[in-house]
Amino acid sequence: MSATTTMGTARSAAANRKHSLHRQRAWALWGSYIALGVFVVMFLVPPFYTIVTSLKSSAEISAQTGSPWIVRHPTLENFWYLITYPNFQTYYLNSVLVTIVTVAVSMTISVLAAFSLARMGFWGSGALATGVFLTYLIPASLLFIPLFQIIGGLGLINSFWCLVLLYPTLAVPFCTWIMIGYFSSIPKELDEAALIDGASYLQILWKVFIPVAMPGIIAATIFAFTVSWGAFLYPLAYLYTSNQMVLTVGIISDLIRGDVFQWGKIMAACLLASLPPILIYAFLMDYYVAGLTAGATKG
């Protein structure tokens, strides 16, 4: 700015004003960064502490001396213990299996239904779409007790297959809702053209709608995955032997024995179990956020 001072007063004043405006903006920007930084630090304290604890040996944790926030002798023994621990392997496999089947079932049901509700329609399809949205608002904790009886009647208590039946009820309504939004935004000319060319409805769905609405499909898949991977109430209520448990309940019931808390192993297990969702979100976050906000804003 040294050049402006030598020039005429009028121009210098204008430049000064511009300068101060610029400075104000810069301050607002830095203020935002600092405030965000404070929030990020606060929000990341628990994950940080999980990592710190998972690297400590049992001896270091039970010594209970000095700062709990730093690791003095980092070790991977907790992770090694878990990876070679048959029960933990079983939980992980069960979780993966349940999640894959749930996602496949939920996506099939909701894509078919969304195509029908968004494009074809039949008597009462409007009411059904509203009903689907209402189902989305029903939380798992409202119906788990009658479901306990029903699952018992089907002979599926303490079998992880009951989760495959129940998780879709949590995932399908919102997946259908997202897909209806995406399918409705596809121009009608596209499917009319395909129809004139002699395509059947399933061909239209498969060759036109699904490729075009891929971002929506990814968002809905991530939602179904999240629901199925993180659910806690149903497995806690319906599973009680370790060969049937999934990760969320397995970690709690297996690594906490009475009053003995193996915190190092619990935290390592939490990290290992959080890994798949974190990886998926790291790569596909944009799709998911777009689908989620579109689902709410489009209505």
Place this chain on the structure above:
Amino acid sequence: MADGTSIPVGVIASPRSRARQQSTLRRFSQRRSTIAFLLCLPLIVLIAAFVVYPAFYAIYLSMLNKKMTAFVGLGNFAFLLKRHTFQLVIFQSCLFAVTAVVLKALLGFILAHLMHNIPGKNQRIWRGLLLVPWVIPLALSTLTWWWMFDPSYSAFNWILNQFGMDNVPWLGVGWIARFCTITVNVWYGTPFFMIMYLAALKSVPEQLYEAASIDGATSVQKLFFVTLPMMRNIIAITVLFSLIVTFADFDIVRILTAGGPQDMTHVFATYAFQVGIQSGDIPLGASVSLFMFPILALAAFFVLRGVTRRSKEIAA
């Protein structure tokens, strides 16, 4: 999918081509709606079998006695309302949901604004960092919180000790435990509000702000007369939706305190679990969950109204 042939068609060589054309059209639309219905059938079966039927079954169950041998009418509900523990549960559920949702909405709003201030290319990484609490499965991150609140070796107490303060019994005293459960919920739910509000902020047209600044509006005025009215619908839908989810929350209270100390943190879901599954009184547990229904229905009604109004605005 060529089994539309089972529909009665009713065109037996009509002499007039006009009539035939009409019936072909009708046949086409009938076939179309049959296929449409068949595509929805899995969804209908799923919802009917595992949502609608259990809902009515819950009402039936809640009117039985503990051994499920006799019909007691509304006896379970009357019994619950008279119990001090259940009165606490009602109070705590409302306190938990309302406090947590208000805090989440406020913090989410502040965060969305801060995020909106910084340049777009940097937003992705910051958003990713802030979304971490929401990405980790809640049951697992609550375990970490539990460990941080641990009575014998609490990480928070260590920090307090460094500043010369006494240990706080985080989960051992009623009101402090309530505060802890709310904190965990706010920590988990704020990122969701942030991304919702951020999307809403981005959809406010820039011209409105320009017009407001030309009229000499201060930034506070812009917030109250431009931003908030434009975001009103999204705020309402997000808050109501989060109210439902928070009200029905199970994971946090179950893991952190299991309802204790002296039932001072129980909410509907955890109390229903304790009564219905752990103590085996299924009818009483079903009645506890059913108490949530009127409040949820009310919130759902407003959400639905907001959604339809919003879609009408978009269509207009």
